[in-house]
Amino acid sequence: MNIIKLIENMDYRNFFLRLLFSLIFIFLYTYISIINIKLIFYLIILIYIAIIIEVYLYFKIYNFIPFIYIIVSFVFFLFIDINDQTILKFNLFICIVVSFDIFSYLIGKTLGTKKIISISPNKTIEGFIGGFTVSLFLGILLSNYLDLLLDINIIFFILLIIISSFVGDILESYFKRKNNLKNSSEIIPGHGGMFDRFDSFLFAIIIYSVFINLKL
Numbered sequence: 001m002n003i004i005k006l007i008e009n010m011d012y013r014n015f016f017l018r019l020l021f022s023l024i025f026i027f028l029y030t031y032i033s034i035i036n037i038k039l040i041f042y043l044i045i046l047i048y049i050a051i052i053i054e055v056y057l058y059f060k061i062y063n064f065i066p067f068i069y070i071i072v073s074f075v076f077f078l079f080i081d082i083n084d085q086t087i088l089k090f091n092l093f094i095c096i097v098v099s100f101d102i103f104s105y106l107i108g109k110t111l112g113t114k115k116i117i118s119i120s121p122n123k124t125i126e127g128f129i130g131g132f133t134v135s136l137f138l139g140i141l142l143s144n145y146l147d148l149l150l151d152i153n154i155i156f157f158i159l160l161i162i163i164s165s166f167v168g169d170i171l172e173s174y175f176k177r178k179n180n181l182k183n184s185s186e187i188i189p190g191h192g193g194m195f196d197r198f199d200s201f202l203f204a205i206i207i208y209s210v211f212i213n214l215k216l
């Protein structure tokens with residue numbers, strides 16, 4: 001199969017909807033951070049509330065474990081102090097999570113053939129490698145732009161967030177399969193729901209919280 005056929009097989013509508021939502025979120029996040037950095041805290045709380053409501057409405061089987069998972073993620077988030085000193089690294093965190101989601105989806109849909117795991121049949125090795133590579137590159141580029149010290153510590157940070165984003169994606173897929181759901185809801189066009197859209201964030205924020213609070 002040549003590259004043209006691979007591209008033709010991709011669902012462009014879903015990709016552009018995912019991209020559009022990501023751009024809207026980044027715009028909203030940036031606008032709020034300009035007004036008042038502390039408001040980011042409340043934006044993320046609203047996201048957690050939306051995810052919990054979604055799980056309550058649509059996850060009828062084994063919903064106890066997803067609830068516990070989301071609550072644990074939320075507790076770790078509460079340990080994060082978003083302020084003028086930490087905002088640059090938090091911005092980097094958001095960039096990595098969003099870029100991994102977009103590019104693993106894009107590359108997986110266009111070039112992906114080898115499945116990673118059965119519980120998430122749409123996840124491919126090619127998509128993971130592509131998302132990993134692009135996120136690593138963008139993370140390094142943004143670190144330099146934000147004047148963060150580009151050393152082994154920041155590289156380790158970027159790699160941790162990429163891997164944890166992937167784990168979060170797999171966990172959400174597992175919860176959906178256990179509940180016989182293809183999507184967690186149809187709230188967001190082109191997405192599997194709020195849980196699906198922020199699946200990478202939910203696990204990655206746990207790792208971020210540990211990293212920041214241990215001052216690694």
